[in-house]
Amino acid sequence: MPKQLFHHFNKYLELTEEHFQEILPFFEIRILKKKEVLMEAGNMCTHNHFVLEGCLHMFFLNDKGTERTVQFAIENWWITDDLAYLNQTTTDFSIQAVENTRLLTITHDKQGQLLKEFPQLEKYFRTIYQISYGAALVKMRYLFGLTKEEIYFHFTEQFPLFAQRVPQYLIASFLGLTPEYVSEIRAKKRS
Structure with missing residues (x-):
């Protein structure tokens, strides 16, 4: 399973199998059952998590x-x-498993050591953060620029995998809608 991380690294840089085997010990495998909490608001944010299998939501x-x-x-x-992790402070967010989930986790300290020993990974993490930030900006654009109905249908059309795997009440929460409103617009589309 950790081979997924190897392939993900190699989407953004060239990493040998030998180097990857040296990198793996920086990570721990964590398994969560559906609805299990990975991180709780008010606690220190000490880990970064790479999803091998499953689905999580931050709220x-x-x-x-x-x-x-x-x-x-x-x-x-x-x-x-990301901000609490960077600054090693408490988080205002919680992370919970939507499905049974397998993760690779790395502590802040170990990630710092990893980047010292493998400086080429700086490019990888910078790219990941840039993609994440860009996605957040796009979400804001849609939340401010589309009607509530358009937001819902745009999301379900652009991200059909989420629409199939994630409960509607979580999609509603993510889009700033109520579950009742999502039920209404789904019913309206069917009729």
Whole structure:
């Protein structure tokens, strides 16, 4: 399974199998059951996670106690609270398994050591963060530029894998909609 990370690295740089075998010990495998919490708001954010199999969602609770999903992660995606991880502070977010999930995790300290020993990985992580930031900007553009109905259909058309794997209430949370509204627009489309 960790070969997925090897292939992911090699999408953005050239890494030999020998170097990858030296890199693997920096990571630990973690297995989560569906609904198990990986990271909880209020705790220190000490790990970065690469999804081998499964699906996670990152969320926070708003002032009304409603869960607001800000990010999903499926196979070959990274997930953490990047700012809290960088600054080694507490996080305002929680991460929970949507499905049974297998991860490779790396601590902040080990990632620092990894980058010292393998400086070519700086390019890899920079590229991953740039892609993540760009995706967040695109999401903001759609949230501000489309109607609620358009937002939902755009998401389900652009990301059919999520629409199939992720419960509708989590998609609604991610898009800033209520589950009831999503049910209404889905029913309207069927009729």
